[in-house]
Amino acid sequence: MTIAVLLKQVPDTTAKITVSNGRVDENAVSKWSFSPYDEYALEAALQLKESMGGELVAITAGPARCEKLLRDAAAVGADNLVHISAENINDFDSTQMQKLLAAAVEKSGSSVVFCGKQAADTNSGSTGPGVAELIGASCITMVSEVISDSGGYLATRPSSSGHEKVAVSAPCVFAFDKGVVEMRRPNVRGIMMAKKKPIETWSIEELGLDLGTSGISIDSHSPPAEKPPGQKFEGADSVSTVVGKLRDEANVI
Amino acid sequence: MQCTVIAETVGDSLHPITSQLIGAASSLGASPIVVVPGGIGSEEAASIDGVSKVVSVVGDCFSTFDGGAWATALSPQCNGVIITGATSNGREVAARIAAKRGVPIIQDVTGLSDGITITRPIYSGKAVETTTVSGDCVITLRANAFDSAGSGGSAAVNVVDQSVDVSIAVKEAINKATERLDVSEADIIISGGRGIGQKENFSHLEEVADIIGAAVGASRAVVDEWGMPHSMQVGQTGKTVTPSLYIAVGISGAIQHLAGMRSSKYIVAINKDPEAPIFGVADYGIVATWEDAVPALKAALSSL
Numbered sequence: 001m002t003i004a005v006l007l008k009q010v011p012d013t014t015a016k017i018t019v020s021n022g023r024v025d026e027n028a029v030s031k032w033s034f035s036p037y038d039e040y041a042l043e044a045a046l047q048l049k050e051s052m053g054g055e056l057v058a059i060t061a062g063p064a065r066c067e068k069l070l071r072d073a074a075a076v077g078a079d080n081l082v083h084i085s086a087e088n089i090n091d092f093d094s095t096q097m098q099k100l101l102a103a104a105v106e107k108s109g110s111s112v113v114f115c116g117k118q119a120a121d122t123n124s125g126s127t128g129p130g131v132a133e134l135i136g137a138s139c140i141t142m143v144s145e146v147i148s149d150s151g152g153y154l155a156t157r158p159s160s161s162g163h164e165k166v167a168v169s170a171p172c173v174f175a176f177d178k179g180v181v182e183m184r185r186p187n188v189r190g191i192m193m194a195k196k197k198p199i200e201t202w203s204i205e206e207l208g209l210d211l212g213t214s215g216i217s218i219d220s221h222s223p224p225a226e227k228p229p230g231q232k233f234e235g236a237d238s239v240s241t242v243v244g245k246l247r248d249e250a251n252v253i
Numbered sequence: 254m255q256c257t258v259i260a261e262t263v264g265d266s267l268h269p270i271t272s273q274l275i276g277a278a279s280s281l282g283a284s285p286i287v288v289v290p291g292g293i294g295s296e297e298a299a300s301i302d303g304v305s306k307v308v309s310v311v312g313d314c315f316s317t318f319d320g321g322a323w324a325t326a327l328s329p330q331c332n333g334v335i336i337t338g339a340t341s342n343g344r345e346v347a348a349r350i351a352a353k354r355g356v357p358i359i360q361d362v363t364g365l366s367d368g369i370t371i372t373r374p375i376y377s378g379k380a381v382e383t384t385t386v387s388g389d390c391v392i393t394l395r396a397n398a399f400d401s402a403g404s405g406g407s408a409a410v411n412v413v414d415q416s417v418d419v420s421i422a423v424k425e426a427i428n429k430a431t432e433r434l435d436v437s438e439a440d441i442i443i444s445g446g447r448g449i450g451q452k453e454n455f456s457h458l459e460e461v462a463d464i465i466g467a468a469v470g471a472s473r474a475v476v477d478e479w480g481m482p483h484s485m486q487v488g489q490t491g492k493t494v495t496p497s498l499y500i501a502v503g504i505s506g507a508i509q510h511l512a513g514m515r516s517s518k519y520i521v522a523i524n525k526d527p528e529a530p531i532f533g534v535a536d537y538g539i540v541a542t543w544e545d546a547v548p549a550l551k552a553a554l555s556s557l
Contacts, residue, residue, distance in 0.1 A: 013489050013509050017379035024380050036490045093357040094348070117341075120489060121376055124360040125341075126348040129320050133352035138420040139320055141345045144483075154424060158341070158484070160264070162429035166317075167422045178483045178490060215357040215390065219370070219383040224515070232527075232538040236545030242521060242537045243553035250519045250536070252441070252498040253465055253557065 001054035001170075004110035005045045005078065006101055006131070008035045009062055009069040010121040022220040032065060034072070037116025040179030044146050045114040046077045047181070052148045055079045057108045061100055062089050067199055074194035075186035081199045082108060084207070093214040094126045101127065102134035103207040111170040112153070117141055117177050128175030137171035145180050255333025256283035260290065260298055261343055267294035269401070270338040270394070272301055276402035277365055277394055278336055279303040287408075288330045290323055290346075291315030295410050304408040312415045318342055319421040324349035326415040334369065339393035340437075351391040358391040359384060361493075363398040363516070377489045377512030396437075397495045397518075429484075433459075436487060439468030441498045444487055444514075446472035448503020448524060449543050452479040457547045458502060464554045470494070470514075472504050488513035500550075503543045506531030523547070 011017060012031040017024055034042070042058070049056045058073035060066045061084035070081040084104055089097065105113055113132075118125035125141070132139035144163075145156040152169040158177075186194070204211060233242060246253045256278045261268035271287075271294070278285040284305040287298045292309035299307045308330045314322040320342070328350045335350060337343040339361040351358035364372035368385060371392065375382045436442050445458050455469065462469050470492075471485040487494055489509035499517035504510060506522070506529055514520070515534050522535035523546045532538040539546055 011376065013377075013512075016508075017376045019380055024376065094351060094359075095355055095357050098352055122360075123375060123377055123493075124358070125344045126351065126358050126360055129345045129348035130352040130358070132321060133324070133349045137321075139345070139349070140421060141320065142341050156427075159423075159426060161426060163427040164423050165425040165427070167424050168420060172420075178486075215388055216359065216384045216386045219385055221375070222381050222383070224374070224378055224381055227515075227534055227536075230520075230532070230534075230536040230538055232532060232535075232540065234540050236539070236541040236549045238539055239541070239546055239549035240553040242539055243550065243557070245537060246498065246519065246521070247557065250498070252519050253554070 001052070001112070002108060002110040003045050003049055003054060003056050004105050004108050004113045005042050005056060005058050005073070006113065006115035006127065007038045007042065007058055007060045007069055007073060008119045009033070009060060009066045010035045010119055013120055019221050019223050022222070024221045032068070034069060035116050035119045035121070037118060037176050037178070039183040041114040041116050041174070041176040042073060042076070043181050043183040044174070044176060044179050046184070048146055048148060057082060057110060059084065059101065059104050059108065061086050061097070063087050070199055071194045071197070072186070074197045075190040076184050077190070081197060083199050083201045085201050085203050091214060092211070093216045094124070094130060096211040096214060098127060098130035098134055099209055099211060100204065100207065102131045103209055104202060105131060105135055107202070107207065113137070113173040115173065115175050117175045125175070128173050132173040135171060137173050138168045139173040139175065140166060140168060141175040142177045143174045144177055146174050254281060254283045256281065256285040257331040257333060257335045258285045258287045259327060259331070259335065259337040259343070259346065260287055260294060261338040261340055262290065262293040265293055267297050268338065270340065270396050271298065272401040273396070273399045274336050274338060274394055275301050275303055277399040279402055281365060281367060281369065285336070286332065288327055290327060292412065299408040299410050300404050300406050302403040302406045304406050307408050307410040309410055309412045310415050311412060312417060314417040314419050317419050317421060317423055319419045320345035320349050322417045322419045324353055326417045328353050330413060333389055335391045337391070337393050339395045344393050347391045347393045354389070356389045356391060357386065359386065360393045361395050362392050363395050374516070377493065377509070378515055379512060395495060434468040436468045436470045436485060436494055437492050440496050441465055441467035442470045442487070442494060442496045443467050443500040443502065444470035444472065444504060445475060445502050446504030447474045448505070452481065455481070461547065461551050461554065464551065472510050501531050502547060504531055505529045506534065
């Protein structure tokens with residue numbers, strides 16, 4: 001069995017985002033990392049593979065810098081690495097991005113797909129369910145744990161009263177929230193092996209895709225609106241003043 | 254412009270965001286069709302101002318949440334620009350409907366204007382993106398970002414029976430330990446961070462929360478280090494919240510935390526360090542220890 005993990009390289013959550021000429025300046029990003037939810041997905045996929053055998057293929061789309069992400073995934077245990085070469089994935093709309101990833105999942109022969117519930121840059125959460133729709137799979141989102149169970153899978157997700165365990169069969173997509181276990185750290189042997197691991201690079205043409213044109217156009221990026229400076233008070237004696245202001249100025253209590 | 258709103262329900266009534274979705278559709282000049290999954294709250298939807306028609310979609314598939322099945326059942330009733338709430342279920346159904354119809358989706362929208370021009374936060378609020386869509390699309394709207402439509406409408410309700418196979422079966426329900434309000438649902442949130450010393454001190458924040466009907470949130474540091482439930486975590490790898498009032502106690506204000514709460518309507522920060530970054534986003538900052546400020550807060554709120 002082949003398990004696919006969809007990974008996205010994003011600016012590290014500690015990185016400052018700067019805007020120049022109406023676009024987020026990627027050259028100013030100090031550090032690129034796994035999108036945090038993808039790390040939980042990768043760890044859960046590794047554990048599932050360890051419990052039932054099979055192969056794990058790590059798939060990412062983006063420019064050349066994304067190869068580092070695949071090496072990092074290999075260092076913790078990904079068996080095969082696929083880089084969908086695309087210079088500026090930010091110009092794709094959701095339809096185009098999902099077509100690309102769905103084609104790669106199908107080409108990899110995977111019947112189970114792990115991904116993060118949303119990426120830390122676009123914050124959308126469309127990829128997991130969208131890819132599931134295109135490959136005709138079930139999808140469970142906000143997952144924190146997946147185990148194999150009587151030929152299928154048992155996934156834990158939130159419910160209105162707490163959590164629930166739901167059963168699902170392949171083909172299926174699991175979109176991960178923060179999981180139960182943090183991503184393992186690579187050991188030296190893993191890092192050495194990862195350096196030698198071949199990366200398969202697939203172009204959009206090789207995937208046999210005609211992505212058409214994007215249905216949306218990005219007009220601009222801008223920094224978040226500056227908040228006017230607030231009022232600052234010293235000492236706990238001011239608490240009652242602030243509570244009064246919350247009632248009379250802000251009308252929120 | 255043709256526009257369809259997919260209602261969001263909670264328990265056996267409409268979720269308040271539904272009225273905001275209708276308000277947003279009306280602001281674009283549309284008289285939306287409202288599609289109600291499972292038929293819950295159809296009459297209520299029909300009474301909201303600006304609604305042209307309610308389609309109540311009923312079927313066994315609505316007893317379990319399966320985004321794929323729901324999308325299959327709801328999509329045939331939708332037309333034009335499709336709007337849902339940017340809740341976890343709303344986002345999933347919306348993404349599947351968009352993929353099914355081959356139209357783009359834009360999630361977590363905070364501003365809409367004619368045309369359609371859409372604004373939304375990206376990089377967890379560290380930047381804002383403005384996009385223009387031509388043609389049909391699916392958009393999900395952030396809770397509390399749009400004004401609710403009024404009531405007084407009297408749209409017709411059509412009932413459609415739509416049977417669809419569900420591919421997910423609930424095997425086991427695990428109830429949460431407390432009946433506390435969830436941070437993503439709350440209008441007031443009081444959150445604690447490392448500055449409150451230890452896990453046990455959250456009981457003081459819970460007492461404040463009980464007085465004003467607030468939810469209790471937490472920073473990533475205390476979720477990871479003290480084992481607080483992840484459901485409480487506000488920030489980039491937790492929940493993004495937009496309550497009317499957010500009270501941060503002993504939270505320094507790491508960039509990832511600010512990303513999750515900076516669009517709250519009013520922010521109160523209590524921190525003993527006058528240089529803490531949280532004061533940069535606070536409407537009302539109080540430089541004090543939590544040991545002094547929280548009892549004072551309790552007393553002041555009790556006497557309102």
